[in-house]
Amino acid sequence: MAFLALGINHKTASVDVRERVAFTPEQLVEALQQLCRLTASREAAILSTCNRSELYIEQDHLAADSVLRWLADYHKLSLDELRACAYIHEDDGAVRHMMRVASGLDSLVLGEPQILGQMKSAYAVAREAGTIGPLLGRLFQATFSAAKQVRTDTAIGENPVSVAFAAVSLAKQIFSDLGRSQALLIGAGETITLVARHLHEQGVRRIVVANRTLERASTLAEQFGAHAVLLSDIPQELVNSDIVISSTASQLPILGKGAVESALKQRRHKPIFMVDIAVPRDIEAQVGELDDVYLYTVDDLHDVVAENLKSRQGAAQAAEELVTVGAEDFMLRLRELAAVDVLKAYRQQSERLRDEELQKAQRLLANGSNAEEVLAQLARGLTNKLLHAPSVQLKKLSAEGRLDALAMAQELFALNEGSTDKTPQ
Numbered sequence: 001m002a003f004l005a006l007g008i009n010h011k012t013a014s015v016d017v018r019e020r021v022a023f024t025p026e027q028l029v030e031a032l033q034q035l036c037r038l039t040a041s042r043e044a045a046i047l048s049t050c051n052r053s054e055l056y057i058e059q060d061h062l063a064a065d066s067v068l069r070w071l072a073d074y075h076k077l078s079l080d081e082l083r084a085c086a087y088i089h090e091d092d093g094a095v096r097h098m099m100r101v102a103s104g105l106d107s108l109v110l111g112e113p114q115i116l117g118q119m120k121s122a123y124a125v126a127r128e129a130g131t132i133g134p135l136l137g138r139l140f141q142a143t144f145s146a147a148k149q150v151r152t153d154t155a156i157g158e159n160p161v162s163v164a165f166a167a168v169s170l171a172k173q174i175f176s177d178l179g180r181s182q183a184l185l186i187g188a189g190e191t192i193t194l195v196a197r198h199l200h201e202q203g204v205r206r207i208v209v210a211n212r213t214l215e216r217a218s219t220l221a222e223q224f225g226a227h228a229v230l231l232s233d234i235p236q237e238l239v240n241s242d243i244v245i246s247s248t249a250s251q252l253p254i255l256g257k258g259a260v261e262s263a264l265k266q267r268r269h270k271p272i273f274m275v276d277i278a279v280p281r282d283i284e285a286q287v288g289e290l291d292d293v294y295l296y297t298v299d300d301l302h303d304v305v306a307e308n309l310k311s312r313q314g315a316a317q318a319a320e321e322l323v324t325v326g327a328e329d330f331m332l333r334l335r336e337l338a339a340v341d342v343l344k345a346y347r348q349q350s351e352r353l354r355d356e357e358l359q360k361a362q363r364l365l366a367n368g369s370n371a372e373e374v375l376a377q378l379a380r381g382l383t384n385k386l387l388h389a390p391s392v393q394l395k396k397l398s399a400e401g402r403l404d405a406l407a408m409a410q411e412l413f414a415l416n417e418g419s420t421d422k423t424p425q
């Protein structure tokens with residue numbers, strides 16, 4: 001039994017290399033089966049995300065180099081190039097690494113929750129491929145359990161550490177029930193997509209996406225049941241919008257003080273929460289002077305993110321301790337299982353020898369032999385057979401100078417030199 005965790009991530013490899021080492025969902029089943037067929041791996045799973053590609057493997061004897069060669073060959077990479085940015089964790093280290101990854105302790109964004117779902121998907125695909133067995137299966141279940149405990153017992157995932165999530169969190173502080181609010185999102189890039197996802201998850205009643213091109217706005221809007229409009233439609237939408245979040249690449253402001261002032265009058269001064277994530281700004285700074293507007297800039301959000309990241313880093317220490325305990329507990333239970341297999345085999349051997357001697361004794365008794373003599377012979381024969389194999393092996397170890405093994409045998413059989421009965425001279 002030997003565990004191996006091998007891969008690259010955002011800390012060790014550039015985006016270019018990560019892209020070339022990534023596995024597409026369509027490749028995974030075939031890749032897993034090939035990995036087990038062409039290397040010494042008995043069980044295997046692959047985790048492939050935008051920030052990492054990792055192989056989790058169980059082997060009879062550790063053969064990391066053959067796995068690294070397979071990975072390089074599969075993706076048609078230079079072995080030296082891959083070796084320069086790959087990391088390898090073995091046995092206890094591999095177990096701890098998997099638990100850290102699943103808990104978000106090794107992520108680009110500390111404590112991010114998506115990685116646990118991605119780890120569960122990797123496990124499911126490996127089961128589909130038939131490359132998960134009892135040992136790696138136990139390790140994945142222990143990993144999920146450790147990650148769940150980290151989420152439950154620490155605050156590592158409680159505070160937002162992305163600008164998009166921080167914006168939505170601020171909105172929740174201003175509006176007690178986001179489900180009754182309407183949001184206007186200006187732009188259709190990655191940040192606005194994240195904002196839309198968070199607002200949708202919070203149950204915002206209506207989301208409107210405004211963009212320079214309607215096609216792009218519609219593509220984003222379809223994902224969250226939102227409504228798409230052009231930038232020119234913003235004044236009309238502003239009247240019904242409680243939340244406005246903007247992030248475009250425009251070099252000039254998109255929303256001015258006059259348009260917002262006009263919308264506030266039609267809203268009868270019902271407040272509007274605004275977040276300008278763009279650089280340069282999308283919303284004129286003078287908008288913040290209006291009484292019924294709560295305007296935040298990207299700098300305000302960065303302060304929130306920095307404070308929350310500091311809080312997560314404090315929780316990370318407690319999470320690391322939970323992972324360490326989880327890894328130690330898993331390895332202890334696994335070693336105990338290995339002992340169970342040995343004990344089972346030893347018991348079966350002993351019971352076979354017992355049955356053989358018992359059958360001899362029963363035949364002697366059936367032939368009229370003296371019962372006391374038969375019992376004495378049974379005891380001697382059973383003792384001799386039980387001691388024969390250990391005696392032969394101990395003599396061999398002694399002849400080879402294996403004093404460490406002899407000391408281990410003394411401990412195994414609970415022998416104490418001072419407790420052995422001695423015949424008086």
